[in-house]
Amino acid sequence: VARAPPLDPAEGTAEDEAQGRILYTGSQLWKTVIDKKAQIQVLAQLRDEHDISMWGGNATSMDVLVKPDSVDKVKERLTKNGIRYEVVIEDLQKAIDEENPSEIELDDRQGHRMTWQAYHRYADIQGYLDYLATTYPDLCSVQTIGYSIQNKPIKLLKISNGNPGNKAVWIDGGIHAREWISPATVTFIINQFVSNFESEPASVQNIDWYIAPVLNPDGYEYSHTRDRLWRKNLGRSGQCPGTDLNRNFGYRWGGRGSSKNPCTETYGGTGPFSEPETAAVKNFIQGNSGANWKAYVSFHSYGQYVLYPWGYDRVVPPDYKDLESVGRKIASAIRSVGGPSYTVGPAANTLYPASGGSDDWAKGVAKFKYAYTIELRDNGRYGFVLPAAYIQPTGKEALAAVRVIAEAAAAA
Ligand code: ARG
Ligand code: ZN
Numbered sequence: 072v073a074r075a076p077p078l079d080p081a082e083g084t085a086e087d088e089a090q091g092r093i094l095y096t097g098s099q100l101w102k103t104v105i106d107k108k109a110q111i112q113v114l115a116q117l118r119d120e121h122d123i124s125m126w127g128g129n130a131t132s133m134d135v136l137v138k139p140d141s142v143d144k145v146k147e148r149l150t151k152n153g154i155r156y157e158v159v160i161e162d163l164q165k166a167i168d169e170e171n172p173s174e175i176e177l178d179d180r181q182g183h184r185m186t187w188q189a190y191h192r193y194a195d196i197q198g199y200l201d202y203l204a205t206t207y208p209d210l211c212s213v214q215t216i217g218y219s220i221q222n223k224p225i226k227l228l229k230i231s232n233g234n235p236g237n238k239a240v241w242i243d244g245g246i247h248a249r250e251w252i253s254p255a256t257v258t259f260i261i262n263q264f265v266s267n268f269e270s271e272p273a274s275v276q277n278i279d280w281y282i283a284p285v286l287n288p289d290g291y292e293y294s295h296t297r298d299r300l301w302r303k304n305l306g307r308s309g310q311c312p313g314t315d316l317n318r319n320f321g322y323r324w325g326g327r328g329s330s331k332n333p334c335t336e337t338y339g340g341t342g343p344f345s346e347p348e349t350a351a352v353k354n355f356i357q358g359n360s361g362a363n364w365k366a367y368v369s370f371h372s373y374g375q376y377v378l379y380p381w382g383y384d385r386v387v388p389p390d391y392k393d394l395e396s397v398g399r400k401i402a403s404a405i406r407s408v409g410g411p412s413y414t415v416g417p418a419a420n421t422l423y424p425a426s427g428g429s430d431d432w433a434k435g436v437a438k439f440k441y442a443y444t445i446e447l448r449d450n451g452r453y454g455f456v457l458p459a460a461y462i463q464p465t466g467k468e469a470l471a472a473v474r475v476i477a478e479a480a481a482a483a
Pocket of ligand 2: 317
């Protein structure tokens with residue numbers, strides 16, 4: 072066993088704090104129970120007063136992060152309004168510190184540093200893609216499809232057996248910086264496809280896979296070094312940096328569920344594709360019109376959902392029955408490999424309206440037959456701070472999902 076150098080040279084050192092790493096000591100994750108619509112307004116007000124932030128939830132429950140100094144105030148406000156709650160994480164910083172093994176023993180492999188026992192930095196993920204292209208030149212190639220605001224290359228791996236009749240499937244991860252399980256899962260899928268290609272079903276082998284595991288490299292790195300909960304890219308330095316890349320795609324841009332205020336988490340940018348990270352996706356897909364595009368999948372977390380268009384509003388496309396039926400096959404494939412239950416449905420109806428998402432653009436403009444946003448684990452026990460031990464189980468269920476998508480793409 073070779074001992075790997077630390078994943079992050081600055082990890083856990085005083086240097087981190089000197090660089091201004093945000094600590095979440097004393098912040099608590101609460102699961103609240105919503106049984107009246109008006110209760111959501113109570114939470115929205117607490118958010119606007121900067122006491123909580125909303126992590127996720129559904130019609131009957133909402134996960135909220137409570138600031139240390141606001142615990143008493145929030146407790147009082149919830150009680151007064153009949154909102155029951157349960158403390159799920161007592162100290163978020165402690166959960167963050169325990170999430171990722173800082174140094175791990177790598178098996179005796181050479182050429183790359185990737186594992187699925189820890190969340191890795193962007194350099195490790197890039198190095199892994201380059202390694203695959205060098206090691207399996209007949210099957211894989213790497214391309215840089217664009218550069219982030221801070222000039223990091225956005226890399227894409229193509230996996231293809233070269234058959235001329237192949238349909239094309241797009242997979243991305245890491246649109247949102249803090250959803251670390253997404254790049255980990257996408258690279259897990261890559262690893263399985265490439266290293267066991269011959270044992271994959273014919274439907275997988277006869278697809279041209281275009282896979283970009285980290286679409287938001289600046290945000291991803293920032294979530295490792297400065298702020299574990301960073302979501303956006305790092306566009307526009309200054310008072311309130313960052314655009315929500317999943318509000319920046321050019322279909323019904325700027326509508327419901329996206330914000331014009333740069334200081335919010337869902338700021339949609341100055342215009343459709345104003346950000347280089349989303350423009351890279353658009354340019355690559357539209358520049359490869361020779362590919363027979365059939366399916367588009369974005370991996371996010373958390374909540375365990377299989378979502379399809381539309382996300383911009385509570386309406387569905389004419390062929391929604393096809394998306395629903397493949398969505399259900401995805402959820403049942405996940406169950407049959409021992410995974411948890413995933414909720415299937417149109418994004419706005421099932422979660423909330425949010426305009427400018429990649430899935431809506433894929434369906435509405437690029438005309439992919441199948442477009443999905445898959446929200447991976449968990450259900451709010453750890454939320455974004457999912458311990459690394461869950462990478463492999465989550466990867467296995469996502470692999471089952473993607474195999475279903477390969478079949479649907481082949482038949483489309
Ligand atoms: N949690 C995702 C987000 O907020 C959901 C996106 C679903 N798709 C959509 N077009 N709204 O970005
Ligand atoms: Zn997301």
